Amino acid sequence: MKLTVTGGKGGTGKSTVATNLALALAKKYHVVLVDADVECPNDHILLSAKLENEEKVTLFKPKFDYSKCTKCGICVENCAEHALLQFKEGYPLLMPTLCSGCRTCQLVCPEEGAILDDYRVVGYTYHTKIYENLELVTGKLENGEERSYPTVLAARRRAMGIKADIHLFDTMPGTGNHVAAAIEDSRVVIAVTEPTPLGVHDLEMILKLLKKLNLKAWVVVNRSDLSDISHEKLVEKYDAEIIAEIPMSDEILKSYVEGIPVVLKYPDSKAARIFEDITRRVEEVISWT
Ligand code: SF4
Ligand code: SF4
Structure with missing residues (x-):
């Protein structure tokens, strides 16, 4: 099953949700977490892992004779x-x-x-084994490169070549074709947002895209106690559903600083229980098949 975590803008906690959810799911399933946020991949940092098994992503370029x-x-x-x-x-x-x-x-x-084949490196993909049941595929753009799409596609191809129960994608922010390439074929897309005017604005953009692609949309409101801004009407408008609200907590902050996801560091915390709840929702979707 393919599942995606996305967000209209950066800094909403998308990668925190993706890594914790991957770890929670990996207790029961074989999970491949795909860090497709190729401009700024950080899932490996949140998991305290070193990127391994590098492969180059190349694009044709003309060589003149x-x-x-x-x-x-x-x-x-x-x-x-x-x-x-x-x-x-x-x-x-x-x-x-x-x-x-x-x-x-x-x-x-x-x-x-007169025009021969040559190639240039536009990015890299990595395959890192985190635990027995959790593998990480990461896409990373070459420094100074602006074309992210080929590297997202290469990461996707590499990840989908690994047999697993769940492929969990963590996308780039925004709604461009690099995001569409990652969310395509997802059974469910989880949009992570926060209660700020910008968060609401960007959530609407991503929900619009998901509706257009006819994909099931769930919303996770991160730092939910930051303000009184409500997402209810917006979520209703796009037939989505708020499946979790994660308030700010010392446990999340400490786990972030220490580089150990909250589901591992503080398994009995409220935040860890929220991720367990999301995991149960995902299991319901798995059981539909
Ligand atoms: S220079 Fe590059 S972009 Fe232009 S036609 Fe050739 S391959 Fe295409
Ligand atoms: S001969 Fe070929 S490479 Fe040279 S200018 Fe014409 S199209 Fe371009």
Whole structure:
């Protein structure tokens, strides 16, 4: 079963929810936690784990053989990303960070062998065994790289290649295609929010997306005692359901500082019991199949 934890904006506690839920589920199931927050993956930090088994994520980039290039400019005209530059009577030049790797330039070039295959590293994936029943797949962008989608896809592919009862995805913030790539096919998507005007605004964006994709949406309100702002009407509007409210607590704060998730560090705390409740809800979904 595929399950996703997401959030409209960063800093809502999405990764805290994902790691604690993964640990709670791993007591009974074989879980692969997928950290698809490739710009800032931190599930391994919350789990005090070292990233292992690195694999590169590469994208095609054109390599020009200027001895065969006639400077016709067709490749430059057809590059939708404007990643190719050509000065008067000059050879085409590549600006690698703008290149999407679409290969259009190579396809339209009339001179055979003028554009050869080359590759650039855009990110990495890792596979780390946390416990017998819990594995972590992490996607991480190369420094300075802006294209997150290929690395999210690579992490997803690597994770789905591992046999498990539950694949639990932790997405990037926002509602872009990198998030859609992670939440696709999820049985349930858990949107983590907080009671602030920005939290409400971003929750609406993510609930809108989930409704459009026809995905079952649950909401977890983190730091629920931060204000009196209510999410009830919004959640009702998008046929979602609030399944948990997590108040601020010393246990969560201490477990965060110590790098030991609250379900392990303080298993009898109120916060840990909330994660056990969410786990039971997930088990209900599993039992539908
Ligand atoms: S399309 Fe081919 S031949 Fe024409 S400028 Fe580009 S690389 Fe050179
Ligand atoms: S691979 Fe695509 S984006 Fe990159 S230079 Fe060629 S046409 Fe442009």
